Amino acid sequence: MIIVRFLIDVLIIAGGVFALAGALGVLKMPDTLCRMQASTCIPTLGTICVALGAILYAAFFKHSAADAVKIAVIALMIIVTNPIGSHVLARGAYTSAKREGTEMLLNVDDYGRDFHE
Amino acid sequence: MIELLIGAVFFALLALSLVYRIAVGPTSADRMVAGDACDSLLCCAMILFSMFSGRGIYLDIALIGAALGIIDTMLIGRYLEGRL
Amino acid sequence: MQKTRFSAVLSTFILCMLVWIVLTWSFSLQELAAGVVVSLASALFVSRFFIHEDAFRFFNPVKLLNLIVYAGTFCRELVKANVDMAKRVFGGCKVNPGIVRVPTGMKSDYGLSLLANSITLTPGTITVEVAEEEGENCYYIHWIDMTAESGEAAGEAIKGNLEKGTRRVFD
Numbered sequence: 001m002i003i004v005r006f007l008i009d010v011l012i013i014a015g016g017v018f019a020l021a022g023a024l025g026v027l028k029m030p031d032t033l034c035r036m037q038a039s040t041c042i043p044t045l046g047t048i049c050v051a052l053g054a055i056l057y058a059a060f061f062k063h064s065a066a067d068a069v070k071i072a073v074i075a076l077m078i079i080v081t082n083p084i085g086s087h088v089l090a091r092g093a094y095t096s097a098k099r100e101g102t103e104m105l106l107n108v109d110d111y112g113r114d115f116h117e
Numbered sequence: 118m119i120e121l122l123i124g125a126v127f128f129a130l131l132a133l134s135l136v137y138r139i140a141v142g143p144t145s146a147d148r149m150v151a152g153d154a155c156d157s158l159l160c161c162a163m164i165l166f167s168m169f170s171g172r173g174i175y176l177d178i179a180l181i182g183a184a185l186g187i188i189d190t191m192l193i194g195r196y197l198e199g200r201l
Numbered sequence: 202m203q204k205t206r207f208s209a210v211l212s213t214f215i216l217c218m219l220v221w222i223v224l225t226w227s228f229s230l231q232e233l234a235a236g237v238v239v240s241l242a243s244a245l246f247v248s249r250f251f252i253h254e255d256a257f258r259f260f261n262p263v264k265l266l267n268l269i270v271y272a273g274t275f276c277r278e279l280v281k282a283n284v285d286m287a288k289r290v291f292g293g294c295k296v297n298p299g300i301v302r303v304p305t306g307m308k309s310d311y312g313l314s315l316l317a318n319s320i321t322l323t324p325g326t327i328t329v330e331v332a333e334e335e336g337e338n339c340y341y342i343h344w345i346d347m348t349a350e351s352g353e354a355a356g357e358a359i360k361g362n363l364e365k366g367t368r369r370v371f372d
Contacts, residue, residue, distance in 0.1 A: 005118070016127055017287070019131055019161070022290075023131045023135055023154065023158070025286070025294070027138055028294050029296070031298065033298060037326075038286060039154040040286075041283055041287065042158060044322060044323075044324065045280065045283040047160070047161055050128075062168070067176060069226065070176050070223070070226070071164055073223055074179050074183050082187075082322065083319075085187045085190030085191055087317070089153070089194040089197075090194075090327045092146060092195065092196070093144070094329060105298055106300060107298065107347055108347055108350065110341060111300040111329055111330060114302065115330070
């Protein structure tokens with residue numbers, strides 16, 4: 001039991017570190033698309049580590065299979081829906097920046113060369 | 118287990134710190150990125166707090182937040198693209 | 202608008218029923234009967250938008266095994282990219298971003314979307330657009346650290362292992 005408890009602590013701390021990296025990236029990065037890249041840390045490893053820890057707690061301490069399955073469904077839902085919204089938002093950010101003439105931090109821009117003359 | 122509560126409070130504080138980016142973000146896309154990250158962080162915090170307090174209702178709230186969080190992101194993205 | 206096919210309805214019904222059982226988590230007869238009715242109604246309406254290709258692809262055990270192997274590969278890439286991004290954020294946010302055009306050899310729609318979503322889910326790369334030019338599909342990928350300029354070298358660095366695994370699942 002003490003091993004499981006130690007494992008839960010390690011998983012929650014790892015999730016906290018990756019979520020901290022994502023949040024700091026959103027606060028500190030210099031450009032919109034770079035902020036989006038940093039924020040991808042939160043739904044991937046942050047959520048996976050925290051959900052694994054909570055599943056272990058629900059299975060070994062609460063003895064509740066329903067809670068464990070529901071946490072797994074929540075984590076799966078976050079992970080599956082995040083890239084779709086991220087992709088749509090990236091395209092919207094690029095198009096609106098082109099339309100309003102905002103300067104973007106891009107060293108190579110094949111997309112603008114091929115699609116926005 | 119007290120560390121579940123500490124983790125939940127830590128995640129909620131991270132979500133609160135992202136309000137700075139929502140307030141000052143130069144463009145609308147920045148605000149939406151921070152809002153999306155807030156959504157994921159609050160889902161994690163609710164999972165941990167549900168495990169700490171032993172109430173299942175927080176899991177339902179987290180599930181709804183995770184399932185419906187994509188809709189506003191896609192709506193704002195489509196609007197910024199000019200196809201809505 | 203496609204015709205509604207029986208196999209598509211059946212596979213969508215199985216998926217909806219699984220989600221219903223997981224969400225309610227009670228096995229009394231009334232709950233299961235309500236689940237059957239709701240799943241059947243939603244499967245009849247949704248399946249024609251939902252499934253365009255072979256509905257029972259994953260009942261083939263080789264494909265299922267390849268999908269599990271692909272999940273392992275993807276997790277390894279995910280951990281690597283996450284550690285790299287965390288180091289970058291804690292070490293002063295040095296970035297060198299750009300959008301690069303990467304050609305790919307994938308043909309089927311499911312394979313294309315699975316590979317694009319896997320690329321978007323790894324921190325450091327976002328798929329901005331999937332385009333088809335002269336019979337060849339290509340991605341436009343925003344990459345935060347442009348260590349390679351040309352399309353092929355960048356593609357090898359971004360999706361080298363992932364594309365091999367995806368091609369073993371679909372195609």
